[in-house]
Amino acid sequence: MSKNQEKNDSQSDVMDSIVSLCKRRGFIFQGSEIYGGLAGTWDYAPLGVALKNNIKKIWWKRFIDDRDDMYGVDAAILMNQRTWEASGHVGGFADPLVECKKCQHRFRADQLIGEDGKPSSVDAPVKKCPDCGGSLGEIRQFNMMFKTHIGAAEDASAVSYLRPETAQGMFVNFKNILDTFHPTLPFGMAQIGKAFRNEIAPRDFLFRAREFEQMEIEYFVKAPKDTKDDGKSEDAADGWQKVFDDFRQQIHGFIADIGLTASKVHELEVPDGERAHYSKRTIDFEFDFPFGKKELYGLAYRTDFDLKQHAEFSKVDLSYYDEETKERYVPHCIEPSFGLDRTVLAVLADAYTEDAMSDEKRVFLKLAPAVAPYKVAVFPLLKNKPLLVAKAREVFATLKAEFAEVGIQGVAFDDNGNIGKRYRRQDEVGTPFCVTVDFDTIEKSAGVTVRDRDSGRQERVAEGELVGYLLGKVK
Numbered sequence: 124m125s126k127n128q129e130k131n132d133s134q135s136d137v138m139d140s141i142v143s144l145c146k147r148r149g150f151i152f153q154g155s156e157i158y159g160g161l162a163g164t165w166d167y168a169p170l171g172v173a174l175k176n177n178i179k180k181i182w183w184k185r186f187i188d189d190r191d192d193m194y195g196v197d198a199a200i201l202m203n204q205r206t207w208e209a210s211g212h213v214g215g216f217a218d219p220l221v222e223c224k225k226c227q228h229r230f231r232a233d234q235l236i237g238e239d240g241k242p243s244s245v246d247a248p249v250k251k252c253p254d255c256g257g258s259l260g261e262i263r264q265f266n267m268m269f270k271t272h273i274g275a276a277e278d279a280s281a282v283s284y285l286r287p288e289t290a291q292g293m294f295v296n297f298k299n300i301l302d303t304f305h306p307t308l309p310f311g312m313a314q315i316g317k318a319f320r321n322e323i324a325p326r327d328f329l330f331r332a333r334e335f336e337q338m339e340i341e342y343f344v345k346a347p348k349d350t351k352d353d354g355k356s357e358d359a360a361d362g363w364q365k366v367f368d369d370f371r372q373q374i375h376g377f378i379a380d381i382g383l384t385a386s387k388v389h390e391l392e393v394p395d396g397e398r399a400h401y402s403k404r405t406i407d408f409e410f411d412f413p414f415g416k417k418e419l420y421g422l423a424y425r426t427d428f429d430l431k432q433h434a435e436f437s438k439v440d441l442s443y444y445d446e447e448t449k450e451r452y453v454p455h456c457i458e459p460s461f462g463l464d465r466t467v468l469a470v471l472a473d474a475y476t477e478d479a480m481s482d483e484k485r486v487f488l489k490l491a492p493a494v495a496p497y498k499v500a501v502f503p504l505l506k507n508k509p510l511l512v513a514k515a516r517e518v519f520a521t522l523k524a525e526f527a528e529v530g531i532q533g534v535a536f537d538d539n540g541n542i543g544k545r546y547r548r549q550d551e552v553g554t555p556f557c558v559t560v561d562f563d564t565i566e567k568s569a570g571v572t573v574r575d576r577d578s579g580r581q582e583r584v585a586e587g588e589l590v591g592y593l594l595g596k597v598k
């Protein structure tokens with residue numbers, strides 16, 4: 124077996140282990156599992172919901188609540204079909220599709236690698252099916268939007284699409300925000316919500332799904348004086364280039380907030396010719412997933428493309444009057460775009476750790492306390508001693524109430540199985556601290572033990588100091 128083969132096998136082993144842990148411990152289930160599943164869909168279970176909500180909260184705090192130039196929205200998923208004509212999605216949101224004439228399997232052409240080591244293309248198509256060896260048909264463009272009909276009619280005028288991105292929900296509300304809040308530039312709009320793409324080949328667990336969530340910002344800035352502005356002119360110093368760089372730093376800040384290993388995140392300056400049609404500059408933030416270095420987030424300078432398109436298609440004026448310069452113009456836009464489910468996957472993959480503790484193999488999630496579903500689990504040493512159970516319940520209730528006071532959720536009570544099993548279970552779901560009530564707690568008022576997930580070390584902490592001790596570590 125070659126070194127590369129070994130590496131690929133161990134990477135897919137890690138992904139299998141993560142998927143199975145997610146199912147076993149109640150993070151994420153396959154969508155519609157009892158019916159054999161539905162490809163590209165995933166159902167979040169209680170611990171997955173908690174993890175995802177923690178990530179959303181951290182994002183919303185950093186990008187909206189902690190700033191005074193951001194407007195949060197929650198736009199409808201179904202939008203007037205003209206939205207998608209204006210945005211370019213009806214005409215161009217397509218992937219190259221190729222189908223095997225023999226086994227009928229479908230592939231994304233650009234994901235098939237030819238003998239020359241290059242992705243299949245119309246000019247140099249891969250001709251052999253990787254699954255059965257049959258011959259592949261011609262490459263054709265496949266639009267990835269999910270089409271539906273609004274109301275009882277099924278004619279063309281009733282067509283709508285499940286949105287393939289959250290961004291357009293903000294552009295179409297730009298004027299509403301101007302008219303209701305009267306912000307001055309620069310300012311941004313933000314939202315978290317579902318997006319749908321009929322991916323030809325959903326794969327790699329949450330990485331490429333057909334239904335997923337995005338967290339996106341459209342940040343509006345002055346129009347540059349020189350429309351050919353490449354970001355190097357003086358005018359750019361307080362224009363889009365500076366905002367672009369600020370967001371670049373903010374994205375790294377968010378990555379640190381959620382505890383991702385910084386050295387696993389890489390910036391890729393997307394070259395001319397490879398960017399989306401609307402973008403004058405794009406940086407992809409790639410992450411070292413177990414299956415390779417792949418896009419996690421994007422940061423794009425969308426110019427005035429979207430507002431101008433919507434103004435033209437809707438015949439509504441989407442310009443901004445600048446009181447300072449007494450000019451009217453269409454603002455330009457910087458877009459930081461975050462995939463929420465890819466974030467969940469990156470966090471899980473980064474945290475997944477195997478080691479040995481007390482000569483036994485151990486699997487644990489080294490989650491940052493900020494994202495961990497449970498911050499603390501409280502146990503009685505023995506389940507069948509009412510005094511221990513009552514005391515543990517009391518400690519649990521106090522911790523839960525005190526944590527809630529400062530807006531932190533995630534205190535668990537666990538008395539299932541023996542103490543070793545409970546530690547292992549909490550390690551597997553990434554709980555940073557376990558508190559155990561034992562006989563010394565009651566008989567000698569000797570406090571409780573607090574066990575640290577990563578080192579397995581235990582410390583005795585006086586009951587009166589427990590809340591402060593733990594909050595100091597998880598806040």
Ligand code: ATP
Binds near residue numbers: 288320333420462
């Ligand atoms: P890719 O090239 O991987 O298909 P993209 O460049 O089309 O991604 P964008 O349109 O920029 O992605 O979407 C913004 C973000 O939404 C991505 O950075 C990613 O985190 C997330 N995202 C996009 N497609 C999917 C998907 N099918 N499943 C899960 N997340 C996705």
